[in-house]
Amino acid sequence: MLSLADVQAARDRIGDAAAHTPIQYSNTFSRFTKAEIYLKCEQFQRTGAFKIRGATNRIATLSDEQREAGVVTASAGNHAQGVALAATRAGVDAKIVMPENAPISKVKATEGYGASIVLHGSDYDEAQARAHAIEEEEDRFYLHAFDDEDVMAGQGTIGLEIVEDLPEVDTVVVPIGGGGLISGIATAVKGLDPDVRVVGVQAEGASTVADALNKGHPVAVDAVDTIADGIAVREVGSHTFEVIEERVDEVVTVSDREIAMAITNLLERSKLLAEGAGAAALAATLEGKFETTEGEVVVPLVCGGNIDPNVLTTVLMSGLIESGRYLRLRTVLKDQPGTLTELTRIVADQRANIYGIQHDRTARDIGMGSAEVEIDLETRGHEHVARLVDALEDRGYPVEILV
Incomplete structure (x- = not known):
């Protein structure tokens, strides 16, 4: 089985081909979790991810x-x-x-x-x-993407950097696709300090390891479905599974919604761009998918930042909706002069910003003399949304929240 010596030898071979990436402390995420959160920023790696x-x-x-x-x-x-x-x-x-x-x-x-x-x-x-x-x-x-001991050893050099740069580390959180990354990191981390906990994270739509651990061997699924394309693998590797089974302490899953929120939080709070797989470890940490104690030193790995701009647009919009920062609603008003002005005045009084508005007097499901209005709004959180909806309903406007 892969050894610490294999990982150390890999570091010598790699030399300056791969950068020694930084570990960044996050006040914000530490406050959210009450743990001490340090991000291993592998998205700064050459090619934008750990695979080099x-x-x-x-x-x-x-x-x-x-x-x-x-x-x-x-x-x-x-x-x-x-x-x-x-x-x-x-x-x-x-x-x-x-x-x-x-x-x-x-x-x-x-x-x-x-x-x-x-x-x-x-x-x-x-x-x-x-x-x-x-x-x-x-x-x-x-050249296999993950189920190869030399590949696993190369990825494990991240684990050497984490323990050497942050000796007080208690928990390392690593995304899992085929398992090459976590196998290498777990080998390095446990080899240097057996007391460090290693937690693996999979996307719910590509969750293969939990079933494999229950059955004692890799198990293939028919299809995968997740925004985290970097860990969208139908079956964990046979070599990587052996290492995961022996050296990984816990494996948890996160939803695409939770991954999207982590991408949004990383970008807004830490000014770091991550792809879906790159944000999975932080998503599990922020969502409390594994138990932490106050003051525990936790290192979620941000393993890559190569996100497609079109995907990023969708993910950010999802994150804004989830956090109550974007709202689309539908209401009905009388089709007469001044009513639209009154509606927008209520919105303005509640300090919401209108992105777009659509007015339709021909909608089939409204009565004669009425008009249907859809409004896209910038809001400041769920409490703000609730106050806005209450204000509209108090003035007699029926409100249907669309997103």
């Missing part, structure tokens, strides 16, 4: 014959970028198979790092099947 570590270590261990043949791999995006950059640096030809719905930003970035791209399938597993076919057709070396 494992890819660099694995390519460094290839034989001359394997290097000459080139590598092929499958990835939802971050592993693709890590392999592309690591291979280019080492002078190795790389071909990457990515799901057809992979974020455009990640596809373009992977091409920019020098790899050739094949788009295939609806998710990682279908892309992986195509990559294995290319492995056979072109006699390339298949």
